[in-house]
């Protein structure tokens with residue numbers, strides 16, 4: 262998987278590694294572990310992200326600092342690597358740095374439909390996470406280079422991108438990677454899980470409570486819709502960053518095939534997170550709305566207002582669910 266990558270990365274000395282905007286545990290974990298790998302193998306590495314890193318992930322930057330890119334820092338790199346995203350716009354100002362001085366760009370990612378703009382791609386869309394891919398990089402190159410920091414960083418991505426190793430993207434290899442990381446890093450699962458998941462603030466829970474009150478079911482109780490409004494944020498003193506993981510609650514209702522979290526936060530329309538726990542492909546729904554992602558997790562944007570965003574998305578979703586039901590009936 263990484264043979265070509267390893268052979269080619271050797272040609273470059275100073276490498277800028279970008280993770281995607283609005284960073285999550287997988288992109289930061291993968292970025293930190295990749296930068297560490299580069300450093301251990303004679304390169305200089307700089308980790309870039311345009312956005313602030315959430316409170317529950319900030320400890321990862323003790324292992325490797327993540328900086329906001331500046332022209333000077335970006336220009337000093339002779340190779341860029343982007344992780345956990347497969348289209349340039351996912352990496353914020355990254356495109357600006359390319360305009361200044363064109364340099365090779367490598368990509369490591371697990372999302373479907375990669376853009377064909379990279380000089381070298383490691384694109385594995387059935388991998389659980391980019392962190393599982395970076396684990397394979399170590400495995401194919403020099404597994405003994407996985408130290409405690411790298412193990413914890415990679416484990417973070419494994420659990421955050423898979424709902425704590427529950428999604429159907431999890432394969433025996435994913436579990437084996439997780440077990441190997443626990444052994445090599447000599448830590449217990451709760452040491453990472455508690456840092457990542459058990460550090461909610463009271464305002465966050467109050468926001469969750471308000472948002473839970475909005476859950477409505479559609480299409481014979483197969484689609485769940487949950488909303489967050491600007492007023493809810495104001496009433497609880499929270500921000501958009503505090504809505505992480507909310508969509509998993511409506512998805513956990515019995516019989517629900519897909520859940521949508523709609524965030525109506527400013528004048529710029531409605532942001533949507535879509536999740537599925539069935540054969541339903543929410544990537545298709547998101548694409549119809551101009552967004553995208555994975556089959557089980559996707560994002561989209563709607564110009565609004567909120568009620569119309571709900572109606573349009575439920576219409577798209579219902580159409581697909583009815584189609585799937587017809588196909589099922591035909592095969593019986």
Ligand SMILES: [Mn+2]
Nearest residue numbers: 287345391422
């Ligand atoms: Mn990911």
